[in-house]
Amino acid sequence: MSWEAAADLVVVGTGVAGLTAALRARELGLRVLVITKDAAPAGNTGWAQGGIAVVRPDEHDEGDSVHRHVRDTLDAGAGLCSREAVREILTDGAAAVGRLRSAGARFDGGCDGALARTREGGHSAFRVLHAGGDATGAEVQRTLVTAATDGDVPILERHCVVELLHGDSGALAGALVLDAEGRSGVVRAPAVLLATGGLGQLYGATTNPDVATADGIALALRAGASVADLEFVQFHPTVLYTPGGERGRRPLITEAIRGEGAVLVDADGRRVMAGQHPLGDLAPRDVVSAAINRRIADTGSDCVHLDATGLGAGFAERFPTVYAACRDAGVDPVREPIPVTSAAHYSCGGVVSGVDGRTSVAGLYAAGEVACTGLHGANRLASNSLLEGLVVGARAAEAAARDLRCGAVTRSPVGSDARAVPAAAVVDRDLLQRVMSRYAGIGRTAEGMATASAELDRAGVVRPLATRRAVEDSALTLTAQALLAAASDRTESRGCHRRPDFPEPDDARWQRSIVLRLDVSGWLIRTGAEEWGRAA
Known part of the structure; x- marks a missing residue:
């Protein structure tokens, strides 16, 4: 037996971009339906340790500015960023964080009462906000799921989108979906937002959860949209290494640890990043990952080590998630260096879209890691991803609402063979x-x-x-x-x-x-x- 549902906007995914879009669409009066193939809290957002990179007008390092954040992003992107997209998204960052805090997000505070800030690779200032030490993504996800639940945003959990549907006229008409029992159904909608996350499961070792299977890339391609920059897959320099060559998601060792003074060393105690880049251990991720791989190849070792022993006993309180993962693996990061290697982490490319989420297919929008807005270029700057999801998710919902109101996107009957x-x-x-x-x-x-x-x-x-x-x-x-x-x-x-x-x-x-x-x-x-x- 098949089933049917209908909405003005279907949001595929429950990460930061998807839920931000759903909440904004609901505010604008749209009938919105969120579809996720797992439980609502699942996905990449909850695993993000680093934080949200943003320059807030009332709290920032002396001399820091949105302009400097833009410059750092362009430098990391190695010539492939869209300057316009970078400026627009980063300029909107402070307001986006303000909306998230109004929704209940609790960020860590400093001793002066302001929000605490840290520094990560590629950043020229301390501008990364964090929550729970190294559990920023979990706090963002908690906030948005709670807001969606309290706001009665309908979420179809454990439903998998098979393909996007077109009407007889060729216009986007909805999605073919499998429910938790494997029964097919049709969700009729003139607008669909893809916020499905990344493609980490292309690789045996990744920081991504099991749901990161590139669904949105395939859905968009088969619907007629274009993709770009897929070759730029960011490998995180530091994930926890354990012997045995296990596959699947590996614990991330956040870059913020290096931001607070930890250094990478090889098996002989030699600095890995010495002479590699002016920023040393805080060089952009592609530089650090490549240096680690070269040192592993040169020494014949399975990993290098992150020496954070200089951070002292406060390590466990500042980085509770990392500390727990290390202890589970039999490593005490307070007393010994952490064995680390690189793993697939983030897709800089994706579905070609603007900073408002629009793609080349009328009625189809994309936001978050699945999208290619031009923000990341050839290499994402650390902690720009949660910010992008907050900004573009909201803007995509607003774009869909405008397109529906002005008739640029219209409801079309689903084709006769849709099921x-x-x-x-x-x-x-x-x-x-x-x-x-x-x-x-x-x-x-x-x-x-x-x-x-x-x-x-x-x-x-x-x-x-x-x-x-x-x-x-x-x-x-x-x-x-x-x-x-x-x-x-x-x-x-x-x-x-x-x-x-x-x-x-x-x-x-x-x-x-x-x-x-x-x-x-x-x-x-x-x-x-x-x-x-x-x-x-």
């Missing part, structure tokens, strides 16, 4: 993760990526997307193919895209984004280069 479950190529997830980790991690070569593409092509089996697992694995398969296509095209090293066979950046050819979409036959094609308005 038919589609089929798509699926690669076994274990194989896909092994292939991507080996050939499309931090160091990529033309030969390796060609091997990866061939292995995935051979392993793909067309299957009906009748289960959540099949939907997820098909999304990972399509996204892996798109990432490999873009990474193979980009014959240079830039940001978090590193190619030993092309070790230098090539501004003349590649200071632009690679944009991909699906053609009418379902093949990935390159549509051109996006300049992002860098001359602004």
Whole structure:
């Protein structure tokens, strides 16, 4: 038996961007329905340790400014940020944080009564707000879930979006969804916001939870939208290393620990970042990750170490989440260095959209990690992601409301075959993760990526997307193919895209984004280069 529902705006995802959008849409009088394939608190937001990078007008370091925050973001983005997007999003940051605090978010305070601030890699000032020491994401998620519950925002938990639907006229008309029992249903809506998070499950080791399976990338591509910058996958420099080579989500060791004085050392106690970058251990993440990988290769070790023993007994109170993870692994960070390595962390690219969430498909919006607004460029600046979700989530809801009011987006009848479950190529997830980790991690070569593409092509089996697992694995398969296509095209090293066979950046050819979409036959094609308005 099938089922039906209807809304003005469907929000797919319950992270910071999705719930911020849902709450703002409800304020604007829209009928909103939130869909998540897990429980509402699940997703990447709750795992974010670092914080929210923002320059507040009444509380900031002497000499700090939004302009400096913009400059730091552009520097980290290695020439691929949109200056306009960076300025708009960061300028809106203080107001977005104010709205979050009004909703009940509790940030850590300093001894002077102001909000406490820390510094992370790539930042030139102490401007990162945090909550619960290293549990900022958990506090943001708690606040938004509570606000949604108190505001009677309807959330369909354990429902999986299979594909976006178009009406007979071609307009977006809603979504085909599987419920918790695997029954298909249709949600009719003229507007859909993708806020599905990232693609960390492409790799065997990641900081992302199990739900980060690139669903939004695949949904957008199959709906006719474009994606960009998929080759720029940020690997977090420091996740907890434990022997045994386990797969899946690994505990994050927040960058804020280095912001407060911890240093990276190798097995012989030598500083890893000495002479690598003017900011040393607080260099941008791509620089630190690459340096760690080089040192591991040079020494033949499995990891390096983060020496935070100089922080003293206050470590456990300042970083309770990290402390608990270390103790669970048999490491006492107060008395001994923490073994760390890098792991897939954040996708800088995604569905091409503006700072208002609009995509090239009328009625389709994107916000958060699934989107590519031009904020992150080739390498995200630490703690800009929660801020982006807050700002763009709200702006996307406002854009959808405007588009519905003025008739730019209209309700369209769902096509007659809307309930038919589609089929798509699926690669076994274990194989896909092994292939991507080996050939499309931090160091990529033309030969390796060609091997990866061939292995995935051979392993793909067309299957009906009748289960959540099949939907997820098909999304990972399509996204892996798109990432490999873009990474193979980009014959240079830039940001978090590193190619030993092309070790230098090539501004003349590649200071632009690679944009991909699906053609009418379902093949990935390159549509051109996006300049992002860098001359602004």
